[in-house]
Amino acid sequence: MLDPIERCLELSRLARSQQGTALERTLGELDAALLAARAALKPAELAPSAGDTTFMLDLTGYVTDWSPGAEQMFGYAAEEVIGQHVLTLYAEDDDDGTIAELFFDHDPGATAARTEVRRRKKNGEIIWVHLDIQLRRDEGMLVRVSQANQTLSELDKVNLHARIIEDSEQGVLITDAHERIVSINSSFTRITGYTPAESLGKTPDLLRSGVHDAEFRAKVRAAMQGGGPWRGEIIGKRKNGELFPQSVTISAVRDASGRISHTFSLFSDISVHKDAEARMQRMANYDPLTGLPNLCLLTTLVGQALTETKRSGDHGALLVVEITRIGAISDTLGHEIGNELFAEIGRLFRASLREGDVLARLDGHRFAIALLQIEKREHAGIVAKKLLAALASPIAVASHNLQVGAHIGITVYAEDGGDVTTLIRCADVAVSKAAQSIESNFLFYSEEMNQRAKEHLRIESELRQALQNNELLLYYQPKVSLRSGRIVGAEALLRWRHPVRGLVSPGVFIPVAEETGLILDLGAWVLEEACRQVRAWRDANLIMPPIAVNLSARQFDAELPRRIAAVLEKHGVQPDQINLEITESLLVRGTDKVIAIMNQLVAMGMALALDDFGTGYSSLAYLKKFPISTLKIDRSFVIGLPYEENDCAIARAIVTMAQQLRQEIVAEGVETAEQMAFLRELGCDQLQGYLFSQPVPAAEFATMLREGKRLAFANR
Numbered sequence: 029m030l031d032p033i034e035r036c037l038e039l040s041r042l043a044r045s046q047q048g049t050a051l052e053r054t055l056g057e058l059d060a061a062l063l064a065a066r067a068a069l070k071p072a073e074l075a076p077s078a079g080d081t082t083f084m085l086d087l088t089g090y091v092t093d094w095s096p097g098a099e100q101m102f103g104y105a106a107e108e109v110i111g112q113h114v115l116t117l118y119a120e121d122d123d124d125g126t127i128a129e130l131f132f133d134h135d136p137g138a139t140a141a142r143t144e145v146r147r148r149k150k151n152g153e154i155i156w157v158h159l160d161i162q163l164r165r166d167e168g169m170l171v172r173v174s175q176a177n178q179t180l181s182e183l184d185k186v187n188l189h190a191r192i193i194e195d196s197e198q199g200v201l202i203t204d205a206h207e208r209i210v211s212i213n214s215s216f217t218r219i220t221g222y223t224p225a226e227s228l229g230k231t232p233d234l235l236r237s238g239v240h241d242a243e244f245r246a247k248v249r250a251a252m253q254g255g256g257p258w259r260g261e262i263i264g265k266r267k268n269g270e271l272f273p274q275s276v277t278i279s280a281v282r283d284a285s286g287r288i289s290h291t292f293s294l295f296s297d298i299s300v301h302k303d304a305e306a307r308m309q310r311m312a313n314y315d316p317l318t319g320l321p322n323l324c325l326l327t328t329l330v331g332q333a334l335t336e337t338k339r340s341g342d343h344g345a346l347l348v349v350e351i352t353r354i355g356a357i358s359d360t361l362g363h364e365i366g367n368e369l370f371a372e373i374g375r376l377f378r379a380s381l382r383e384g385d386v387l388a389r390l391d392g393h394r395f396a397i398a399l400l401q402i403e404k405r406e407h408a409g410i411v412a413k414k415l416l417a418a419l420a421s422p423i424a425v426a427s428h429n430l431q432v433g434a435h436i437g438i439t440v441y442a443e444d445g446g447d448v449t450t451l452i453r454c455a456d457v458a459v460s461k462a463a464q465s466i467e468s469n470f471l472f473y474s475e476e477m478n479q480r481a482k483e484h485l486r487i488e489s490e491l492r493q494a495l496q497n498n499e500l501l502l503y504y505q506p507k508v509s510l511r512s513g514r515i516v517g518a519e520a521l522l523r524w525r526h527p528v529r530g531l532v533s534p535g536v537f538i539p540v541a542e543e544t545g546l547i548l549d550l551g552a553w554v555l556e557e558a559c560r561q562v563r564a565w566r567d568a569n570l571i572m573p574p575i576a577v578n579l580s581a582r583q584f585d586a587e588l589p590r591r592i593a594a595v596l597e598k599h600g601v602q603p604d605q606i607n608l609e610i611t612e613s614l615l616v617r618g619t620d621k622v623i624a625i626m627n628q629l630v631a632m633g634m635a636l637a638l639d640d641f642g643t644g645y646s647s648l649a650y651l652k653k654f655p656i657s658t659l660k661i662d663r664s665f666v667i668g669l670p671y672e673e674n675d676c677a678i679a680r681a682i683v684t685m686a687q688q689l690r691q692e693i694v695a696e697g698v699e700t701a702e703q704m705a706f707l708r709e710l711g712c713d714q715l716q717g718y719l720f721s722q723p724v725p726a727a728e729f730a731t732m733l734r735e736g737k738r739l740a741f742a743n744r
Contacts, residue, residue, distance in 0.1 A: 419434055
């Protein structure tokens with residue numbers, strides 16, 4: 029008996045040779061054969077073979093058999109899969125809740141099905157497969173798997189391409205060989221406002237803005253005529269007349285004979301990008317608070333001026349202006365007021381300058397002014413005076429009238445430098461010197477300034493290393509009673525033993541430490557070392573008088589009492605064994621917080637001395653407020669005693685005032701017997717100076733105490 033398929037083929041050949049009734053009979057037999065063939069191809073007659081990719085499932089979806097073909101397709105060995113649920117093969121995002129292999133759950137009458145699904149291989153790769161599923165009531169389900177063919181038909185491709193063009197975010201414009209518009213997409217209408225009815229049959233001149241010159245239009249037309257693709261930016265015009273920037277690509281399409289049949293343009297509205305680019309440019313080149321050029325733009329503009337200066341031989345100047353008191357105003361009234369004040373200063377400066385001058389904000393409270401061309405060096409000084417004059421009167425901000433000042437550093441190019449970075453650095457050096465000057469609020473840069481600045485940086489760097497390398501030590505200068513002649517105390521003085529330059533004077537490195545903030549580390553080290561030494565002397569059974577330690581105004585904060593108490597406790601030193609010496613600059617700050625900190629220190633049992641009295645802003649009003657127990661007369665008032673009338677008058681006034689306030693008086697810098705005699709006659713309590721001893725190392729000071737060294741000219 030013939031196979032059903034072979035029977036169909038035989039009847040088909042027979043039908044070709046017959047006519048009339050015979051043909052009808054043969055066609056009837058062919059229909060029956062086709063039905064038989066269709067039945068032969070039903071899934072019910074599928075049977076696995078050795079080369080098939082098949083697997084078996086029970087009625088709940090668990091794998092019961094796994095063919096070699098399935099192992100090859102999915103990468104799982106039989107022992108890895110059998111007993112696992114078919115969900116093992118599902119992709120992780122197949123979470124719609126259905127299981128294709130259990131088709132009969134939702135179609136109870138069905139015994140076979142065919143479907144296309146995604147499945148996961150052992151290596152994680154996701155593949156598309158065809159599943160032919162046959163339900164076998166007794167055995168479960170037989171699943172035959174074949175790789176799905178994902179290629180598209182030509183019609184599908186055409187439809188897909190059309191859909192892509194229509195749904196594209198880019199506008200699409202297609203013209204024919206006569207430059208008439210034959211097709212547009214929806215984005216074209218969205219961007220330009222022109223509908224298909226308004227644009228089809230027209231030319232692209234519909235979008236012409238008229239802002240491009242003939243040369244530009246010739247390049248675009250050349251691309252439309254087959255001169256090669258063109259990419260660029262064009263200003264187009266919408267239907268409502270609005271101009272807009274667009275990014276465009278234009279290409280020609282040729283037919284089979286090579287003639288240009290169409291031209292297509294892809295374009296995007298880049299208005300948003302242009303706006304964003306403009307914002308980015310502004311953020312990159314302008315200060316957001318004042319709206320002035322920032323350092324980046326200043327560098328560009330001055331760099332261009334420097335290039336021109338080298339060619340022409342002209343001169344220019346760069347001024348750096350540091351505004352004072354902004355920080356204090358912000359702390360008091362709020363940063364909003366401080367910012368508004370700074371912006372107003374920028375407006376005042378702008379009104380004081382020429383149109384061609386560049387005003388920029390550097391950072392913090394600093395401006396920079398570039399005078400791109402000046403005839404004489406002195407002209408920059410005239411501008412500096414105008415800027416300072418603009419700040420002479422209080423500035424109205426909100427409900428406040430606020431007064432600020434400024435320090436200005438001036439550098440001239442190409443005399444002082446040939447690049448922007450060097451000029452700003454030189455101007456900064458001049459600003460620092462102007463801030464220290466009492467004669468002028470603006471200074472021109474000089475090489476001498478530069479050398480001093482470099483020395484300052486060198487000292488700062490080496491001083492930091494000194495803290496780490498144990499190069500610091502304390503010397504002790506005795507304080508001697510003018511009544512008994514005995515040592516009644518000592519001042520701990522910091523010394524720096526430099527590995528190359530030997531002992532460095534405190535007058536060299538202390539100002540640097542104050543300016544850079546290193547004084548905090550130095551002050552902490554001095555207190556720690558003094559307490560350690562006092563404890564060492566006590567352990568050596570040496571009765572030591574109080575040791576005075578100098579405090580910087582920078583150290584004076586709310587945490588100072590706690591820090592001192594911790595060091596005292598660490599070394600087992602009593603508070604009355606350490607005296608604290610402060611300077612008048614701290615008293616000028618005279619706030620309630622400072623007084624509260626002083627009272628805490630006194631309550632701990634510590635004595636406070638006012639050092640270098642008379643050199644600053646001291647007055648009875650200050651002394652009445654603060655719990656000071658000792659006044660130290662500065663050496664500048666002692667040096668002229670007893671022959672300088674003014675020095676004698678000042679010393680007498682200080683001693684009298686201290687006596688009235690029941691404060692102890694110590695005279696510093698006493699070097700002669702005549703000075704000592706005059707001070708003793710005034711009623712001064714103690715002296716400190718080379719007449720008795722210069723500052724000495726700890727061991728030498730301990731020897732003085734053991735031997736009972738006394739002042740030779742004291743009363744006995």
